[in-house]
Amino acid sequence: MRFRQRISPLIWLVLCGSAGAAETIRVLVQSSPLAGSQYYAVAELWPQIKPGDHLILIREPDNRHDRKAIRVEWNGRPLGYVPRAENRAVAQAIDAGEKLEARVSRLRDDPNPWRRVEFEVFLVL
Template sequence: MRFLRCSTLTLLWLSLCWHAGAGETVRVLVQSSPLAGSQYYAVAELWSQIKPGDRLTLVREPDNRHDRKAIRVEWNGRPLGYVPRAENRAVAQAIDAGEKLEARVSRMREDPNPWRRVEFEVFLVL
């Protein structure tokens, strides 16, 4: 099964590269997630400034005492929260392997539940 999964990903990568013209950037959606822990960071303070489509920075925290796979999410250098622990393994492995990832705000909504306020997407850049 592992071979099949690797082969499928390899074929997808080759297909994307073949369809992309020389010098053209291809972005593959890796995951879409809610922002974890936003109630403890600058989201409330920056709410009126953050817009869907804004770029986010993913900062790996291998020494985080709560989660060795932790990935902090920042907007313009300001911490907003984290990639949820249940969803951070693949992104942590990609960052650790030197893969080029991009993240952006995909959705914002007023909601009393902080897990529903900000959603973001992570892309693998080929």
């Protein structure tokens, strides 16, 4: 089922009723830590990445470790993945052709790679 079909009619009226025709509506789908960042260029790119930066979500259906894998990129550079425990709905949305956007929501200078980068995924209506 598509994300749009899961939004209750009341919420849909609130979202669409108050928006002008040219206004873009973004609904927060999930907030997650970045998985696997220790295997990518996060340490090298750390000084350049800022909260609010746009991220690209790239579906990897042929990934041998996870058929629902979604790679997260910043300015064309792989940073890591949507965590396996949280990627099913996002993978289904991408596969269904939903328009999603992602952005860096929080950065922490933490020794635990799972706590360094948090990001948000939005459904664009």
